[in-house]
Amino acid sequence: MRIPLIDHEIWRETITTLAHNKTRTFLTAFGIFWGTAILALLWGGAQGFEGIMRREFAGLAANIGGVSSWRTTMAYRGFPKGMAWELTIADIDNIRRLAPDIESSSTINWASVDVSHADHSKRSQIIGVEEAYPRLNTVIINSGRFINASDIAATRKVAVIGRNLANELFGGEEAVGQQVQLAGISFMVVGVASQMGEASIGARVDESVIMPSSTMRQAFNQGNTVHFFIFAARPGTTPTDSRDAIMRAIRLNHPIHPLDDDAAFFQDFSEFFSIIDKVFLGISLLALFVGGCSLLAGVIGVGNIMWIVVRERTHEFGVRRAIGAKPWQITAQVLCESILLTTVAGAAGVCFAALILAVIDQATADPLQGLAGFELPFGVAVSIIGVFILLGSLAGTLPAVKALRIKPVEAMRAK
């Protein structure tokens, strides 16, 4: 007895049959090719899309929160509601003393001034920060260094300028070591920086000037005011867990009602990140659903063609049986044809999809962060082909088995 799959005679017969029926082979193969390609594209596309989105937020620590002053929403100790107040250095000291779950933090101050060097001048955002800032929002140092603790302690007039701004002011020249004028005050450039993702706090690093918070408050007459306080919560806690402690610290110096939590503008970015995670989960599920539907449509398409093929071949099967083909030999032949067709066409579809994904991946590559990840894991590619082989063969073999219930004489009459 012949064992199909390892019998080269069966494969030779299969290849002959497929090669001699080009239209039918092409139509079936195209259905499988298309089905696998769409499924693979959806899978890789969803991965790449997620990669692109994640890239936007790259560099931003996931467990960060922020506080800024707002207006009171409740009257308290003779002060009316709607009273404005300002976050100060003293508040920050209290927060750092009283909120145990803050791991690292930085004050942020903003100003918008003319930045100039030689003949070039540009109105830019200035960000005053503390040395921990890069731990909260990754800053890429292109040359030089970032602001450090001694800059802040000594109120040094040093600045880190954004890459694009440096290009505009200095052209191709090295900016580090040179002087820039900020609203007429000279600052020494100690670093050139750019930011990682698209999301930023306040202003894009590439277009801005970063300086020590202490220097900024002094040079631009901001007194003790802090515009924004950004912090990373200790692992295992969320920024919101620190909210009560932060509010208690603020109330030490401000007449804010104990229940008036809305007097400060509190942001928990981790909530935002968890929403993003849910969005990606949604996208993945959608891709899976659409992919499953296209798989089903593909298999139904293949099954449909196979059904027609088997009907067309009922006569041929009848002849083959009359001259001595056993039913299992016919079944084995249809099965071999299905497997060969699905394997070749499925592999071609997956390769085609991988090629398209690779092109998209290169086209969307980011100079700093590299590829977005439009790619098809090998295991997934093999699984897609495997599922198609299984379902495609089933779709082809079931009608064949049904056709074999017809007696050879009747089958030969079918034309």
Added chain:
Amino acid sequence: MEDIITLDKVNKTYPGAVPLHVLHDINLRIGRGELVSIMGASGSGKSTLLNILGILDSYDSGSYVLDGLPIRDLSENRAADLRNRLIGFVFQSFNLIGYKSAMENVALPLYYQGIGRKRRNALAMEQLERLGLADRSHHLPGELSGGQKQRVAIARALVTNPSIILADEPTGALDSHTSREVMEIFRELNAEGMTVIIVTHDPGVGAATNRIIHIADGRIVDADGSPAATENPDTDV
């Protein structure tokens, strides 16, 4: 003479709302090396008889012995095997596989015997040469004339060296000249010792055989339509 086919009281009824009793107590003996025709009008039961002789259909009662083998209650696989080894079929509509060359068509029964490609192609070529079609071996059936197709079909029937050739209206789709040629081939095969059984409604074809078995309303009858006088018709040499 040794019998190659022995039918004893074979009955066949097609089930249905009104069961159709197509063969009544058929007794038939055909000797080895005979050239016989089975003649009857359409609906006489001759096709059913052919299908039973060809192990393409079963019968309800009686017995059928082909070349010493009782043909009864066979599995699909066993029936396919016996058809392959004992019987060479020739059909009215040739029943060649359209996408296979003449040689591949002839070699196909050997494929199902598990014979390797080189050997079966060599055997197929031998038969095509015997039938004068060596130069057509790589042509597809669509590129051949009706007579050539039927000769390819005969080559396919012969390639397994069967016990009998069963031809079902082998000249039905051919013109009279080609029909005569095909009948001549059957006569030549018979002269070489092959048992040939031809089912036909064409008296010309019947006349070209050595014995005519008439069938009407599911019974074997004499030439004039009266019930057969003997259960064992002449098997003169």
